[in-house]
Amino acid sequence: MPTTQFQxxxxxLETTRTVVLPDEPLADGEVRVRIEHFAYTSNNITYAAFGDAMNYWQFFLVAPQGDTPDGGDRAWGLIPVWGFGVVQETRCAGVAVGERLYGYWPMxxxxxxxxxxxxxxxxxxxxxxxxxxxxxYNQYLRCAADPLHDAAHEAxxxxxxxxxxxxxxxxxxxADNHFFGTCEGGQRGAMLLSxxxxxxxxxxxxxxARRPxxxxxxxTSAANVAFCESLGVYGxxxxxxxxxxxxxxxPCVYVDFxxxxxxxxxxxSRFSALAYSCSIGGTHVDQLSGARDLPGPRPVLFFAPAQAKKRHGDWGAAGFNERMARAWQAFMDQVTQPAAPWLAVQTHRGPDAVQAAHALVLGGRGDPRLGHMLSLLD
Structure with a gap:
């Protein structure tokens, strides 16, 4: 079966194309995975916006299409996504056909x-x-052995x-950095989340919100105030x-999403007691800019794997996973509460539907309560 890619x-980022490539025979040690469905959020737009700076384009290379003199398609990329796949073919001992995997995939x-x-x-x-x-980003989990996997809540x-x-x-x-001194003397530091x-x-x-x-x-924008207030996690x-x-x-910390x-x-410019400026992502792609010549602390890009590595050293892998699993379960209880769930899943299947979802998320025009699950399978 040929492979369909959304590039x-x-x-x-608004310019896209769908490319169909023939499947090449597997080499020894390789597996072919059918990507069944994957999530698409502003986080994926961040991967694309910071693709060169943080090597996100490097995970899944675009096959040559002849667009450049050396035959490579350097102008095009595959945005990484998180989701689920099934092993379709294997030439790797220890990985069987039919195994379901969670991990990081190309579109x-x-x-x-x-x-x-x-x-x-x-x-x-x-x-x-x-x-x-x-x-x-390189790890693939067997769903059968993943303690967080729940077939009913894959989306x-x-x-x-x-x-x-x-x-x-x-x-x-x-918390590990004591909120950069904003809570000293009994005062409550303000965590500003864009x-x-x-x-x-x-x-x-x-x-x-669990930290008093x-x-x-x-x-947020005026259109999203009611949604944010309905979550009950913002003071x-x-x-x-x-x-x-x-x-x-x-006294405040800016967490810039x-x-x-x-x-x-x-x-x-406004806050004289801004103690730390933390840059997470880039959902406003059309307004991204540098951090030069700003008053106060220089913005620092947060790289989650660095903090994960530190805590693996502090707690060990088992301690890290146990703490994360407890926090995840508590969060899922909030997200899936029957009376007012935070998330409504919307499914998009096929290249045209994927293109429409990409344009929607890229433009920031989506309903914040919607979660988009995409598939390029027919």
């Missing part, structure tokens, strides 16, 4: 992996072009699990135009 121009109907460090829990992709990339897992891990690590990073309706932001807010020493302030929800309702001397340069400048 984007690296420099113009495609299938992919070839080279399993390494195979264990009862899963394996890592040992492809040479991924060798220098962070292992957290929620794909949509929220990678975002939740980042959110949980942001909360841990801030793009508050985004899934990573509200997952972070859900963790921070801080106040979680969500910043206050303000529109971007209401920043002036916070005192200029408020939007990547909006004008908003970052406004926050740095």
């Amino acid at each position: 984007v121009r690296k420099d113009r 495609a109907s299938g992919v070839v992996l080279r399993p390494a460090r195979v264990s009862p829990q899963g394996f890592f992709d040992g492809a040479p072009h991924r060798a220098a990339l962070h292992p957290v 929620q897992l794909a949509l929220l699990r990678p975002l939740f891990l980042t959110a949980w690590l942001i909360d841990d990073f801030l 793009s508050a309706s985004s899934k990573t932001a509200y997952a972070t807010a859900a963790q921070l 020493e801080v106040e979680v302030v969500g910043l 206050r929800v303000l529109t971007y135009e209401q920043l002036d309702t916070l005192a200029t001397n408020t 939007a990547g909006n340069g004008a908003l970052r400048k406004a926050i740095h």
Whole structure:
């Protein structure tokens, strides 16, 4: 069966194409995985926006199409996504046809992996072009052995699990650094979260809300205020135009999920007691800008794998996984509460539907309560 790929121009994310490639025979040690469905959120737009700076384009290389003199398609990329696949063909001992996997995939109907460090829990992709990339993105989990896997909630897992891990690590990073002194002397530090309706932001807010020493302030557009307030994890929800309702001397930390340069400048200029500026992502792709010549602390890009590595050293792998699993279960209880679930799953199947979902998420026009699950399978 041929493989369908959804490719984007690296420099113009709104420009896309669908490419159908014939499947090549597997080499010894390789497996072919059918990618059944994957989540698509503003987090994936962040992967694309920071694709060159943080090597996200390196995970899944575009096959040559002859667009450049050397035959490579350097202008095009495959946005990485999280989701589920099934082993369709194998020439790797220890990995069987029919095994269901959770992991990091290209936007495609299938992919070839080279399993390494195979264990009862899963394996890592040992492809040479991924060798220098962070292992957290190279690991594939066997669903049959994954303690978090729930067949009835695969969509929620794909949509929220990678975002939740980042959110949980942001909360841990801030607490590990004592909220950068904003809570000294009995005062409550204000954690300012932009793009508050985004899934990573509200997952972070859900963790921070359990810490009485801080106040979680969500910043969002007027259209999303009611949604953010309905979650019950923000102490206050303000529109971007209401920043002036916070005192200029408020001890605060800025957690930037939007990547909006004008908003970052406004926050740095307004708050004289801004203790730390943490950049997470770039949901406002059209307004991304640098961090030069800003008053106050220089923005620092948060890299979740670095905090994960630190905590693996502090707690060990078992301790890390146990803490994360407890926090995940508590978060899922909030997300799936029957009376008012936080997430409604919408499925998109086929290249045209995937293109429409990409345009919707890229444009930031989606309903924050919707979670998009995509598939390029016919």
